[in-house]
Amino acid sequence: MILENKFNLTDQIELAKTEEKISKQKAKQLFDSGDIAKVEVGTFAGLSYIHAYLFGDIYEFAGKIRDVNIAKGNFRFAPLMYLEPSLKHIDTMRQGTFDEIIEKYVEMNIAHPFREGNGRATRIWLDLMLKKEIRQVVDWNRVDKDEYLSAMKRSVVKDLEIKALLKSALTDRIDDRALFMKGIDVSYYYEGYSEFKTEEL
Numbered sequence: 001m002i003l004e005n006k007f008n009l010t011d012q013i014e015l016a017k018t019e020e021k022i023s024k025q026k027a028k029q030l031f032d033s034g035d036i037a038k039v040e041v042g043t044f045a046g047l048s049y050i051h052a053y054l055f056g057d058i059y060e061f062a063g064k065i066r067d068v069n070i071a072k073g074n075f076r077f078a079p080l081m082y083l084e085p086s087l088k089h090i091d092t093m094r095q096g097t098f099d100e101i102i103e104k105y106v107e108m109n110i111a112h113p114f115r116e117g118n119g120r121a122t123r124i125w126l127d128l129m130l131k132k133e134i135r136q137v138v139d140w141n142r143v144d145k146d147e148y149l150s151a152m153k154r155s156v157v158k159d160l161e162i163k164a165l166l167k168s169a170l171t172d173r174i175d176d177r178a179l180f181m182k183g184i185d186v187s188y189y190y191e192g193y194s195e196f197k198t199e200e201l
């Protein structure tokens with residue numbers, strides 16, 4: 001089943017390509033316009049602002065908490081009955097150190113508040129916390145996509161792999177927009193990786 005979208009596209013590949021193109025343009029605009037400074041760092045409100053910004057032209061649900069249960073592979077993200085309490089709790093989590101920030105990021109991934117586009121919005125949200133708190137960000141060019149996805153799958157049980165992977169890719173070049181842009185690259189979607197598709201339950 002294809003997601004309802006503002007372009008009335010009915011072909012999955014076409015939607016994935018349009019979504020990728022527009023979300024990339026919007027991410028660029030988010031930085032170039034300076035609107036990124038309006039994001040409340042480390043809160044769900046901040047994440048929601050980023051998500052609405054990236055996906056508002058494509059989906060009605062942009063920036064809004066999902067109203068269906070979803071899964072990827074063998075993992076079911078936070079069931080609806082726990083979703084809002086989880087988000088309130090995540091807002092209160094500490095974000096002073098690298099480890100604390102990744103722990104917060106992992107919990108936000110487990111919450112997966114939006115119907116689609118969680119990864120892209122949450123990676124920007126993660127970088128903003130890192131930038132503010134430890135004056136470093138992830139150089140996503142140095143993060144292998146397969147290793148990242150494998151570490152994220154594992155992170156719902158144990159976060160050692162994702163901590164090690166992202167730590168090894170930290171950089172001091174915090175004002176280089178290209179680093180953030182790479183974090184929202186999803187071209188593998190239409191390159192045959194069907195296992196990455198989010199399933200509505």
Ligand SMILES: Nc1ncnc2c1ncn2[C@@H]1O[C@H](COP(=O)(O)OP(=O)(O)OP(=O)(O)O)[C@@H](O)[C@H]1O
Binds near residue numbers: 156
């Ligand atoms: N099996 C899994 N278990 C837990 N987390 C997963 C699993 N598969 C993927 N993830 C996480 O979910 C994110 C994908 O979520 P979603 O599809 O909503 O985001 P996206 O922005 O559309 O895509 P992507 O993050 O892949 O670029 C991945 O980036 C990864 O962090």
